[in-house]
Amino acid sequence: xxxxxxxxxxxxxxxxxxxxxxxxxxxxxxxxxGEAIDAxxxxxxGGGKRLRPTFAWWGWRGAGGPATGDExxxxxxxxxxxxxxxxxALVHDDLIxxxxxxxxxxxxxxxxxxxxxxxxxxxDPERFGLAASVLVGDVALAWAEDMYATxxxxxxxxxxxxxxxxxxxxxxxxxxxxxxxTQAVGDSSPxxxxxxxxxxxxxxxVVRPLQLGAALAGADDELLAVLRRFGHDIGVxxxxxxxxxxxxxxxxxxxxxxxDDLREGKRTLLLALGLERARESGRDAxxxxxxxxxxxxxxxxxxxxxxxxxxxxxxxxxxVEQRIGEMTEAALAALRETSLAEPARDELVKLAHAATxxxx
Amino acid sequence: xxxxxxxxxxxxxxxxxxxxxxxxxxxxxxxxxGEAIDAxxxxxxGGGKRLRPTFAWWGWRGAGGPATGDExxxxxxxxxxxxxxxxxALVHDDLIxxxxxxxxxxxxxxxxxxxxxxxxxxxDPERFGLAASVLVGDVALAWAEDMYATxxxxxxxxxxxxxxxxxxxxxxxxxxxxxxxTQAVGDSSPxxxxxxxxxxxxxxxVVRPLQLGAALAGADDELLAVLRRFGHDIGVxxxxxxxxxxxxxxxxxxxxxxxDDLREGKRTLLLALGLERARESGRDAxxxxxxxxxxxxxxxxxxxxxxxxxxxxxxxxxxVEQRIGEMTEAALAALRETSLAEPARDELVKLAHAATxxxx
Numbered sequence: 001x002x003x004x005x006x007x008x009x010x011x012x013x014x015x016x017x018x019x020x021x022x023x024x025x026x027x028x029x030x031x032x033x034g035e036a037i038d039a040x041x042x043x044x045x046g047g048g049k050r051l052r053p054t055f056a057w058w059g060w061r062g063a064g065g066p067a068t069g070d071e072x073x074x075x076x077x078x079x080x081x082x083x084x085x086x087x088x089a090l091v092h093d094d095l096i097x098x099x100x101x102x103x104x105x106x107x108x109x110x111x112x113x114x115x116x117x118x119x120x121x122x123x124d125p126e127r128f129g130l131a132a133s134v135l136v137g138d139v140a141l142a143w144a145e146d147m148y149a150t151x152x153x154x155x156x157x158x159x160x161x162x163x164x165x166x167x168x169x170x171x172x173x174x175x176x177x178x179x180x181x182t183q184a185v186g187d188s189s190p191x192x193x194x195x196x197x198x199x200x201x202x203x204x205x206v207v208r209p210l211q212l213g214a215a216l217a218g219a220d221d222e223l224l225a226v227l228r229r230f231g232h233d234i235g236v237x238x239x240x241x242x243x244x245x246x247x248x249x250x251x252x253x254x255x256x257x258x259x260d261d262l263r264e265g266k267r268t269l270l271l272a273l274g275l276e277r278a279r280e281s282g283r284d285a286x287x288x289x290x291x292x293x294x295x296x297x298x299x300x301x302x303x304x305x306x307x308x309x310x311x312x313x314x315x316x317x318x319x320v321e322q323r324i325g326e327m328t329e330a331a332l333a334a335l336r337e338t339s340l341a342e343p344a345r346d347e348l349v350k351l352a353h354a355a356t357x358x359x360x
Numbered sequence: 361x362x363x364x365x366x367x368x369x370x371x372x373x374x375x376x377x378x379x380x381x382x383x384x385x386x387x388x389x390x391x392x393x394g395e396a397i398d399a400x401x402x403x404x405x406g407g408g409k410r411l412r413p414t415f416a417w418w419g420w421r422g423a424g425g426p427a428t429g430d431e432x433x434x435x436x437x438x439x440x441x442x443x444x445x446x447x448x449a450l451v452h453d454d455l456i457x458x459x460x461x462x463x464x465x466x467x468x469x470x471x472x473x474x475x476x477x478x479x480x481x482x483x484d485p486e487r488f489g490l491a492a493s494v495l496v497g498d499v500a501l502a503w504a505e506d507m508y509a510t511x512x513x514x515x516x517x518x519x520x521x522x523x524x525x526x527x528x529x530x531x532x533x534x535x536x537x538x539x540x541x542t543q544a545v546g547d548s549s550p551x552x553x554x555x556x557x558x559x560x561x562x563x564x565x566v567v568r569p570l571q572l573g574a575a576l577a578g579a580d581d582e583l584l585a586v587l588r589r590f591g592h593d594i595g596v597x598x599x600x601x602x603x604x605x606x607x608x609x610x611x612x613x614x615x616x617x618x619x620d621d622l623r624e625g626k627r628t629l630l631l632a633l634g635l636e637r638a639r640e641s642g643r644d645a646x647x648x649x650x651x652x653x654x655x656x657x658x659x660x661x662x663x664x665x666x667x668x669x670x671x672x673x674x675x676x677x678x679x680v681e682q683r684i685g686e687m688t689e690a691a692l693a694a695l696r697e698t699s700l701a702e703p704a705r706d707e708l709v710k711l712a713h714a715a716t717x718x719x720x
Contacts, residue, residue: 026527030559032541033534092498096491121544123625123655131456131540134494135533138452138501142529145505149522155515162509167386169502173495174393180491181392184481199390265483295483 004076005067005343008057009050015080016044019147035115036136039108043136044087047103052082052209054351055231059213062344063223074153075216078161081151082168082209084144089172089204091137095130096180097264104255109133153216161215168208175199182267190272194236197269201242202235226338230348233331237324238355243268244320245359248308253359259304265295269323274316286310328356364436365427365703368417369410375440376404379507395475396496399468403496404447407463412442412569414711415591419573422704423583434513435576438521441511442528442569444504449532449564451497455490456540457624464615469493513576521575528568535559542627550632554596557629561602562595586698590708593691597684598715603628604680605719608668613719619664625655629683634676646670688716 004011020041027033056079066072093099094107101107106114113129121128148165151158175196182192210227211219219227245254246261247270261268271294278287293299293307311317331352335345364371380401387393416439426432453459454467461467466474473489481488508525511518535556542552570587571579579587605614606621607630621628631654638647653659653667671677691712695705 023530027530027534030534030538030555033537035541036537088498092494096487096494098487116544119545122546123544127456127458128540128544130490132537134452134456134497135537135540137494137498138448139530139533141498141501142505142526142533145502145509146526146529149505149509155519159515166502166506169506170383170387170499173499173502174387174390177393177396177492177495178390180488180495181395184476184483184488185479186482195390 003067004057004072005061008054011076012050012053012057012080012083013045015077016083019077019080019143020044023143023146036132036139039111039132040087040136040140043091043108044083044140046105048083048086050083051355052086052205053079055206055348056082056209056213058344058347058351059210059215059219059227060217061213062227062338062340062348063214063217063219064341065213065217071153074151074157075213078148078151078153078158078216079209079213081144081147082212084140084147085169085172088137088140088144089176091133091140093176095133095137096176099260099264101256107133108136157216157218160218161212164208164212164215168204168212171199171208172204175201175204179267183265188267188272188275190269190276193267193269193272196267197236197239198232201239202232204235205238206235207231223338223340226334226340229334230331230352233327233334234352234355237327237331237352240269240320240324240327241356241358243270244317247311248317250359258301259293259299259307262293262304262307263296263299270311270316270320273319274311274314277314277316277319278310281314283310283314286314324356328352363427364417364432365421365707368414371436372410372413372417372440372443373405375437376443379437379440379503380404383503383506396492396499399471399492400447400496400500403451403468404443404500406465408443408446410443411715412446412565413439415566415708416442416569416573418704418707418711419570419575419579419587420577421573422587422698422700422708423574423577423579424701425573425577431513434511434517435573438508438511438513438518438576439569439573441504441507442572444500444507445529445532448497448500448504449536451493451500453536455493455497456536459620459624461616467493468496517576517578520578521572524568524572524575528564528572531559531568532564535561535564539627543625548627548632548635550629550636553627553629553632556627557596557599558592561599562592565598566595567591583698583700586694586700589694590691590712593687593694594712594715597687597691597712600629600680600684600687601716601718603630604677607671608677609719618661619653619659619667622653622664622667623656623659630671630676630680633679634671634674637674637676637679638670641674643670643674646674684716688712 024037060075060079061067065075090102091108094102095109099107100110109129112132113125116125116128179196179200182196207228210231211224214223214227243261246266246268247259251258274290275287278290289306289310293303296303332349335348384397420435420439421427425435450462451468454462455469459467460470469489469492472492473485476485476488539556539560542556567588570591571584574583574587603621606626606628607619611618634650635647638650649666649670653663656663692709695708
């Protein structure tokens, strides 16, 4: 094992490749199921920022876990399992949101629907795509657990981290349900958007991974509490950056169509602030321009540009940028209070900047 | 704790109610998510034969696990987790199969779609039903794991049973994918139907639960192998009985519409043998009558009766009945070879008869 401190993403990918090979072995004789497993493997190994295992790894290191040796290998397997969890979340979210592409490729339900259509199979291609993507996501969720629970670590370490593992899985599902519900009831308040951010991104992407890694290394309650505060603020800032990219991002860099969040009617804080500010200042033209773009499946470039201009004009973009800056500062201040071991503290500072200033 | 030997289903239901209360606590403040949890609770506690925990319990008892005391309570929690796994499988299967009702009530995706429509929410009710049922199933799968992994048993016992827990989850998903795939490619061979039976029912419903329970109690390889043979034969026989009920069952007893398996185009051994025998004996009228009923969403009583008569006439029904009898006999013979502790052996004999001679 090379040093995961130097390239945690690469170390995670090696773990995933090894695990997927082991997990696939017992079902290799179930012919067609191989297609589903292949889809999962391609999805898993075909990209992604490995953000959750990265936070979890630095949680482990920051709480004093070693960088190499048997224990480190065990921790690496446990934190890599977060990527399988994330695969389930993405595959099922893409189905729920009816998204066509991810990371520049067809989403899983679209890929299986196309395969069905190309081969002239019986029944409705879309229903086949639905079935396949539900099951591929389920396999990812089940295997996430297998990968975590069989990590070669003392049972006491896995048990200490399990509350965070459990909370993370329930919270991301609660956040996703809340997201779908918020869109259905048309709740466009900034409060609703923030609650979804806290569950779907802050807790799931940063707080719980950090705590999980730290708990594996035996962190005390004080350190776990500081990681919660740091993680919350960085996680929300990360999501707000994501929201800006969802409207203003370059498709060539993000791998998603321009303005996809608007097209899908995603209830972001950016959108909520845009509508609220336009309304409160009586700027009807801007309010209409923003509202018209939301949920418009055939959103034209002209309408997208109009919505972008309106979001800037009412100050929603600068308000979100300001919030990102404040939360990043607060997160970094929390970090300075702790006795986090180096190089974890330095790396978390770098991650905080990278996650909140990125372009993809 | 009353004696679970006397009423294992009731003991499992108590465990589930307690666990659901504990698991819900941390997300009680995520308002709307309560709707999803309530749906899961109603689904979990609103019926079901508790077949998998029952087999697992008798595996535990047969391998020498005690009926009462702390260890028994731990085993009871672990085996009850199988019902949460089953909830995921059913909720997702109902979505995949577009089934409207289960146990005489709306399926989860239908119930949420109706709620959406009744409240006049935004967007498409069906898409909301899809989203909610994907997430409710995911919660069930995640919580199944939480319930299993936190069972108060020695870590060595949980680790000994984990390979069976893992195999069970992968196999049921593989079986479900194979099922969907078999229908899509129109593979109506008896071999394909049997492979699905082996994965979806024999392994998942009987073999793995039995082995899991036995392994929790420290069963040796010999006992685990006998349980595999018994479980395979009883499991397939159970599925074949289910297939007969899916075509000939009384809706008032099964809780599903008459002839639902035909309507849904389910590729059962009964159907495969019916078509194969009609073809091989040149009985064109019977072949047409059977084929016409398959996948007919608007299947009339007259057409259903014609398909039933044809399945009987070509001998498919008696062939399936004969297979059920033979496999039940083989299963019982396997059981006689073991040193299974009483009352487990007696109870498994009773279960073997009940599962293969039932009417619902």
